[in-house]
Amino acid sequence: MADLSTTLPLTRASVQAAHELIKPYIHQTPVLTNSTIDRFASTPRTEAELAGTEWAGRTPAKPVLRLWFKCENLQKIGAFKARGAFHAIERLKLEPGWIEGGGLEKGVATHSSGNHAQAVSLAASISKIPAHIVMPSTAAPPKIAATRSYGANITFSGPNAPDREATVAEVIAKTGARMVPPYNHPDIILGQGTAALELQSQLPPATTLTAIITPCSGGGLLSGTALACEGTGIHVFGAEPSLEGADDLRRSLLSGTRIDSVTTTTIADGLRTPVGPIPWSVIHGKGLVRAGYSVSEDEIRRAMRMVYERMKVVVEPSAVVGLAVALFNEDFRGLVEREGGEKGWDLGVVFSGGNVSLEKLGELIA
Template sequence: MADPATCPPLTRASVQAAHDLIKPYIHLTPLLTCTTLSRIASTPRDLKGTRWEGRVPARPRMDLVFKCENFQKVGAFKARGAFHAVERLKQEPGFDPSTGVVTHSSGNHAQALALAARENGIKAYIVMPEISAKPKIAATKGYGAEVIFSGSTSVEREKVTKEVMERTGARLVPPYDHPDIILGQGTLGLEMQGQAREVFKGEGLDGVLAPCGGGGMLSGVALSCEGTGIRVWGCEPEKDGADDAKRGYYSGKRVESVSTLTIADGLRTPLGLYPWGIIYERRLVGGMYSVSEEEIKMALRLVYERMKIVIEPSSAVSLAIALYNEDFRKMVEEEGGEKGWKIGCVFTGGNVSLEALGELFGTMGEGLEEAAAKDQIGE
């Protein structure tokens, strides 16, 4: 990886420069609307039987738009950071492509680096947890990478990655905790801002909801919005402590390890040091919110049934916050007022197998189906 000391400063201007560098390699993904989802988000919920029971339901007004990185190369936003990191590494004096690059990833960054390396004739070594989704493993191998399996925790993955580096001399391209990755991921935020002005006929976004795992994309989007007046919020699952960024944000101390099997598999990693500096220390993220596994499933189902597009569970977390987190919804009601807010939700990727979807929705049960149906008709 390029020496962080030689990287561009972490600013909006550097995100713009990163976009110029990688535009030939990435797709301009669409920004979609869904009137039904905006209507549901703007309808007070029946809180009976939820953890919010006893509260007065929030009455926010939200116009939602969706940045669809499920249509990005490799099916996820990770292509942006990987291509930017490789382009920057190529510019480094003395870089030898024959030694290769290495990373650890549950799937999306794995595929992204494998593709970026192949496009540049560079050998790629990818450390993946044994529990990674089979389509992500197959795609990573399909892009020509050598896959090495590890345990599922970040500590286990990093240990195997270090062994590969010592054995091959490959250069590390981390999945999120590096300035070049952050700047590359932030390019989706720049695109979203311009696209939203077209959708809303000259008016810009009021805020962005972005999922957070290691924080590379969330911090990059925050940089892209710096100085624009657009607020940014982070979104996490809460299962088994997966809301580490939220806990760290509100305690003032970064949580350095996470062990969770949330269905949002792309968000199982702890918040990185560089993202922490942007998200917390510079306060470019205005707050962190979390949702349950059931709420992620319900949001995912709504996207499939109403938007007719395929996203993975990690993608649904941003929408789930808008639909089901009463703290967030109350904040929008109070600060957005009668006019409400125009909010962008980042759909991070669409790499999910049909088998996994069958298992996922097969476990929802009648109670969750009834809850999802109730939300759809605005009861």
């Protein structure tokens, strides 16, 4: 990972520069709309539905929502993570002395059981540099196979963060590879922000987004999105599962203090990590994220089923938490009603990834 002294400042202009750098390597993913889902989102929930939730007895909100789905599930490797990985490696190639010091031969390293592993492997392979990936030996076989298919050198570790970090440190000591962390680095944040930048340019001429909502885990995508929206007037929100305290962003924003540990078994397996310090400096420090909202496991499943049936695209559980907030979270829906009124909101919704096996998808939304 490029040395912090050489990274670009965390600004919208830097997201634009990142986009220029990675454009040749990534897909400009499509932005889809769906009138059936808009109608559903713009229909008040029933009192019966709210019974048993924290909103029981409240008058259901009446938001008007037009949703613009940025389909990063159709990105290379099936997730937005390709953006950050390509940007990190392109920036590394620009770091004074890295190539001269044998960087292209030593390569890059990271640890990941999921999309980040594939993203770093793909980006490294395109630049013809070695990728050393530490994966927990418990990782799903299709994810191991996918990572291997990009030519990565895989080392297995124990399943816990300390095991993984120790193993990647050994790999780096042996190879001289440079670490590419999954979210806690400016290069990664700026790369992830390019999705929201593209989204802004892909709307019909008369349409202006009121807000964008993205999933939030380590916070790379959310903080990058916030930078991409800085100064545009577009509000930015984060979405999370609520299970077992997975809503650390929401709680951190409410208290003003970053929660740095989360243990959750949510089905949204990409969203089990707490927000990292550098993303937090954008989200909270720069005040660029307005709020976090969370959804239940059942709401995630319902949103997944709707996307499968109505939109005909494949989304992993983590990808739909933003849509689930728009459909089911009465606090968010009440905000849209109050501020949007009859005109309503044009809401950008980032689908973060589509890496879920058919078997797993069947289990999840049966």
